Amino acid sequence: MVDLTQYLPILLFLGVALGLSALFVFLPMGVARLTGAHKPDAQKMSEYECGFPAFEDARDRFDVRFYLVAISFILFDLEASFLFPWAVSLDQTGWVGWGSMMIFLGILAVGLAYEWKKGALDWE
Structure with missing residues (x-):
């Protein structure tokens, strides 16, 4: 017979982690609903990061520069993550x-x- 009591601390750890993560997610949402902070209006629902409305037809075209800037950010972020171990x-x-x-x-x-010369970083 296999003794499974050695896995009890792991199960306890996972239970506490699951409980705390659920608490950190659902408690602020519940408090916001109870205190009245959850009142969506046009200002709160407006686009503020991506630059185009979020609730439109998914087939609408939008500027490809969003993708270019995102890809550039990822590339230079990865470059920074490669520089530290290299320097060490x-x-x-x-x-x-x-x-x-x-x-x-x-x-x-x-x-x-090349990106700069092609005008991919120029924002209007």
């Missing part, structure tokens, strides 16, 4: 590591210059 391990990788990172940064710089 530079003494072990030596000149080969330094040269490969300079090639990587050069490719990113060429891509940014």
Whole structure:
């Protein structure tokens, strides 16, 4: 027979984590409903981040620059996440590591210059 009591702390941990996460999600929503903070109006429902109305036909066309800026952000965010481990391990990788990172940064710089030249970063 297998003794399953050794898994009790894990089950207890998962139960507490599930309970706390549910509390952190549903408690603010309930408090907002009870205190009257949940009163949607035109100002609250207006678009403020994406630049186009959220509740329209899904087949409407919109500017592709939203995607270009998002992809650029992701690329440079990943670049920053690659730079930290590279800087920490530079003494072990030596000149080969330094040269490969300079090639990587050069490719990113060429891509940014191309994007800039094509006007993808110009916002109207």
